[in-house]
Amino acid sequence: MKTANINLPRILKVGGGASHELPEVLAALDLHNPLLVTDPFMANCGYLERLRVDLEAKEILYGVFKDCIPDPTTDSVSSALSQFRDNDHDGVIALGGGSSLDTAKAVAVLAFRDGPMRNYKVPYQIDTGLPIIAIPTTAGTGSEATRVAVITDTETNEKMLCMGLGLMPVAALVDFELTMTMPYRLTADTGLDSLCHALEAYVSRKSNPFTDSIALTAMRTIYKNIRTACEEPDNRSAREAMMLAATQGGIAFSNASVTLIHGMSRPLGAMFHVPHGLSNAMLLPAVTAWSVNESLDRYANCARVMGISDNSQDDKQAVDTLVAKLEGLNRDLSVPNPAAYGIKESKWFDSLEIMAEQALASGSPANNPKIPTSAEIIGLYEQVWTAQ
16 A cells, blocks of 8 residues: 655644634744735734734734735735745744635745746645745635645746645644635635535545545535535534535645646636636536546545435446536536636637646646546536536
8 A cells, every 4th residue: 555645734723713822823833023914805804903913912023914816926926025025024824715825825935945936836846935824714725734825927827836845834723713704605616615625635546545534524514514604604503614624625635636626727717717616616517527437436435425325326326416416516506607607708718728738737637537638628628618
């Protein structure tokens, strides 16, 4: 049996109010002047102020960069990096969704490196960086527990996958109370992103016994709670369940890799600015249906653990039910296809070849149970254009 390589944050605090333990975590890590990286919404909604109060009560020196943008670019990272370097910061605190966390991760690894971010994209492994403390505010990306960041190259418009231990937070404060203000669309999209993380990690060619159990637990929790979290935003039980599952999904895919869904998803974000979770959701049923016959038993087990199927169905019936239920979940959560999202048809079809090229270049499709050719990826993009 091949040895599984497992990487996790050194400190992982999970539960309501965990974010208030930031000063104690900084002390444990011997950090004295961190840069707090976040976005305008976090500043306006009061979550940044909560951290400020905690830090200032302990007289901790810190700086703030609050101009993170959705789908961070090399230009936006450069702005944060300049502020970091100009103020002698010794670590990074990331507050927000995946975009803020990815921005902070990029700052932490570029702080003492020369050259543009494109020099460090996959297959390069970024294994050193300054300390990162992640405080996620969405139940979705799982970035607080991954050695992954995605940054769009401003010059080439490529959504670059970057990986390495330098991108793994040394501490993660997973506080579900910070997700209580998430709107319906964001709750749905980030939750579906988490579901993709768990499902892909379980069927990945790099899956292992450690990640299998975590992935199955996460996908069962998400399927059970995502509709409630969307429809009842004040439901603390559903919010807490989704937040924990998002972190579990992050742990699973960071240590087993994602597959074809994520590989095909990144070009949608780079070219058409589709939010990451939504682009995954658009692809989830079609890519699953295309892949299932190469790992029938594993997909069937997903269906049974999620409560979608039971032992009265054989594996083929179970995976057919799984695909149908994933299509139904997308309908229930109002996931649009690319056409309904508003992408121009001519632009979509003119971009198919380069999207397939970028998907393959990410490396993720090679982890899929059924490894696609460029032509097969193009066929899947054509299929999802008007998928229901």
